Amino acid sequence: MDWHDSLLDYLAASNEDSCAIRLFSEVVLSEVRSYRESISWLDVGPGPGTKTVEIYRMLQETGKLARACVLEPSRDWRRFLQARALNGEIQVCPLTLQRYAELERRGDYVPPNLVTLFHVVYSKSLIRTLTHYLAGRCVNEDKLGPATCLVIVESEHSDFCELRRRLVSIGCPVPVSPAERLRNAIRRTNLKFEEYRVDDKRCWVGTREVSKSDWLLPFLTALSIREMARMPQDLVARSVSCVHEFLKERPDGYLCVPDIALKVHFR
Numbered sequence: 449m450d451w452h453d454s455l456l457d458y459l460a461a462s463n464e465d466s467c468a469i470r471l472f473s474e475v476v477l478s479e480v481r482s483y484r485e486s487i488s489w490l491d492v493g494p495g496p497g498t499k500t501v502e503i504y505r506m507l508q509e510t511g512k513l514a515r516a517c518v519l520e521p522s523r524d525w526r527r528f529l530q531a532r533a534l535n536g537e538i539q540v541c542p543l544t545l546q547r548y549a550e551l552e553r554r555g556d557y558v559p560p561n562l563v564t565l566f567h568v569v570y571s572k573s574l575i576r577t578l579t580h581y582l583a584g585r586c587v588n589e590d591k592l593g594p595a596t597c598l599v600i601v602e603s604e605h606s607d608f609c610e611l612r613r614r615l616v617s618i619g620c621p622v623p624v625s626p627a628e629r630l631r632n633a634i635r636r637t638n639l640k641f642e643e644y645r646v647d648d649k650r651c652w653v654g655t656r657e658v659s660k661s662d663w664l665l666p667f668l669t670a671l672s673i674r675e676m677a678r679m680p681q682d683l684v685a686r687s688v689s690c691v692h693e694f695l696k697e698r699p700d701g702y703l704c705v706p707d708i709a710l711k712v713h714f715r
């Protein structure tokens with residue numbers, strides 16, 4: 449099992465996909481439907497594409513979708529997408545957001561008016577890239593009509609964040625929550641945005657003992673099993689027991705893992 453498997457296992461154990469798709473339908477779809485221009489959509493980091501495919505169908509039904517493109521820098525996910533999820537209907541670019549933004553500025557790509565990022569913007573550098581991209585578009589592209597960006601990340605109130613805080617406290621170096629940093633960075637751009645809470649997201653972890661080969665620990669640490677094998681074994685054992693102790697506080701086997709969504713208006 450590696451990071452890819454742990455994401456698939458997590459998606460199967462949670463209602464994340466349906467929560468994200470519902471939020472998109474409630475807060476973005478009617479807005480983009482009212483655009484005078486056709487919709488040019490960019491989904492950044494689709495991973496297995498489970499959300500992307502559903503949203504693609506919704507956008508197609510508007511009759512206004514002119515272009516759909518995903519940026520997926522991971523070769524494994526691209527293979528997965530091409531073989532299983534997308535059926536060649538969506539253009540797949542092997543680019544990071546950083547590289548794409550440079551190429552778009554150079555004129556190699558038509559600027560999209562709908563950008564989605566589901567659980568992608570977790571690092572400081574990606575937060576910086578995204579905010580520069582959105583703010584830069586606002587200044588440079590007077591000719592473009594309105595554009596919308598939907599970014600979803602874990603809420604700071606998620607059990608995952610609490611678990612990661614506890615892992616940090618025992619010396620396991622994991623990033624905690626990007627929510628506050630992302631919110632502040634977007635506020636500094638002066639772009640108009642609205643925040644939504646996805647409070648009903650749940651994840652089933654079961655009531656049995658967690659082990660180091662379960663998906664939960666690699667998922668929390670964003671490390672593959674191979675990378676975890678290189679961690680000091682006493683730290684792995686302490687991390688497993690830390691997670692196990694936390695799960696005792698959730699005897700029904702469910703974690704509450706709310707997200708936040710920011711809808712940013714740019715041009």
Ligand SMILES: C[S@@+](CC[C@H](N)C(=O)[O-])C[C@H]1O[C@@H](n2cnc3c(N)ncnc32)[C@H](O)[C@@H]1O
Nearest residue numbers: 492493494495519521522525544545566567568
């Ligand atoms: C946690 S997965 C989320 C996958 C999917 N959006 C979902 O919600 O199920 C993060 C995704 O972001 C992609 N990613 C990571 N860094 C990226 C970057 N710099 N630019 C674009 N995509 C990136 C990864 O390859 C992966 O597909």
